[in-house]
Amino acid sequence: MVGEFVHLPVMAGEVVDLLLPVPSGLIVDCTVGGGGHAALLLDARPDWRLLGIDRDAEALAAAREHLDRFGDRVEFVHQEFGRLREAVGNRREAIVGILMDLGVSSPQIDHPERGFSYRYDVPLDMRMDARQTLTAATVVNEYDEVDLAGVILRFGEERHARRIARAIVAARPILGTGQLVDVVTAAMPAQSRRTGGHPARRTFQAIRMEVNAELANLADGLDESVHLLRPEGRVLVLAYHSLEDRIVKEQMRTWADEVDPDAHKVAKLPVERVRNPIARVLTRRALKPTAAEIAANPRAESARLRAAEKIGASS
Numbered sequence: 294m295v296g297e298f299v300h301l302p303v304m305a306g307e308v309v310d311l312l313l314p315v316p317s318g319l320i321v322d323c324t325v326g327g328g329g330h331a332a333l334l335l336d337a338r339p340d341w342r343l344l345g346i347d348r349d350a351e352a353l354a355a356a357r358e359h360l361d362r363f364g365d366r367v368e369f370v371h372q373e374f375g376r377l378r379e380a381v382g383n384r385r386e387a388i389v390g391i392l393m394d395l396g397v398s399s400p401q402i403d404h405p406e407r408g409f410s411y412r413y414d415v416p417l418d419m420r421m422d423a424r425q426t427l428t429a430a431t432v433v434n435e436y437d438e439v440d441l442a443g444v445i446l447r448f449g450e451e452r453h454a455r456r457i458a459r460a461i462v463a464a465r466p467i468l469g470t471g472q473l474v475d476v477v478t479a480a481m482p483a484q485s486r487r488t489g490g491h492p493a494r495r496t497f498q499a500i501r502m503e504v505n506a507e508l509a510n511l512a513d514g515l516d517e518s519v520h521l522l523r524p525e526g527r528v529l530v531l532a533y534h535s536l537e538d539r540i541v542k543e544q545m546r547t548w549a550d551e552v553d554p555d556a557h558k559v560a561k562l563p564v565e566r567v568r569n570p571i572a573r574v575l576t577r578r579a580l581k582p583t584a585a586e587i588a589a590n591p592r593a594e595s596a597r598l599r600a601a602e603k604i605g606a607s608s
Contacts, residue, residue, distance in 0.1 A: 302329030375510035414471030449499030
């Protein structure tokens with residue numbers, strides 16, 4: 294299985310270029326996956342060390358194998374990056390870069406037994422960390438209709454969430470991904486089934502995000518990240534859909550202490566404030582993959598890359 298865990302790093306050149314200006318020290322790859330980004334970063338700067346974090350044990354095993362040539366320049370921690378400070382621990386080495394590559398990886402999707410894909414008929418799972426107890430089967434078969442509809446609407450941005458939740462509850466027990474696909478597809482209006490990609494795509498995304506608490510994990514990890522950096526260190530985040538990217542954008546604006554341009558309209562008074570930023574935003578607009586990269590790796594198409602740099606005294 295380890296040898297099959299091949300992860301093609303998305304926007305690899307842009308990630309390396311954004312991190313190259315930072316000082317010597319430790320790079321924290323919060324989602325090390327198969328080690329694709331990590332290898333490129335370690336090759337780019339011999340004065341960097343790297344801490345690879347991942348909640349997926351298979352990914353960590355693949356990263357250990359892929360990064361073995363770097364010896365003691367690499368360490369690994371089996372942890373979710375929402376607990377970033379705990380994962381980093383009491384290391385005295387200055388942290389100069391933090392990389393988060395969000396969402397589900399291609400190897401996770403392509404291994405049917407993980408249950409992430411709607412293209413295979415396997416038991417409902419979708420856990421990135423096999424140690425946790427919550428699975429897709431729990432969400433699908435035990436959430437009440439209102440809560441299930443809320444998950445599908447919020448995380449899948451699926452406008453037919455109520456219809457789908459009602460159909461799922463009526464069809465219980467649902468034992469596998471194939472049955473779930475059939476139920477979701479049948480619940481959607483005919484016109485919706487013919488447009489917008491696979492009819493179960495948004496529902497599967499929503500259930501996966503609920504199982505793995507992906508947005509909460511992102512918010513917690515981001516909140517801790519900038520405070521772990523030394524000045525001139527940088528945080529980079531690769532997001533793959535609007536919910537993630539919105540959280541990243543707003544958090545970076547908060548770090549930069551940017552004034553809402555419409556704030557004066559609400560207060561009906563001039564906005565005066567003493568700015569106290571802890572970081573500066575390096576990407577005023579999210580960077581996107583090139584047409585050439587998308588042609589070579591279609592799954593990169595939705596990627597959005599944002600970066601910020603720590604300023605001021607280290608904490």
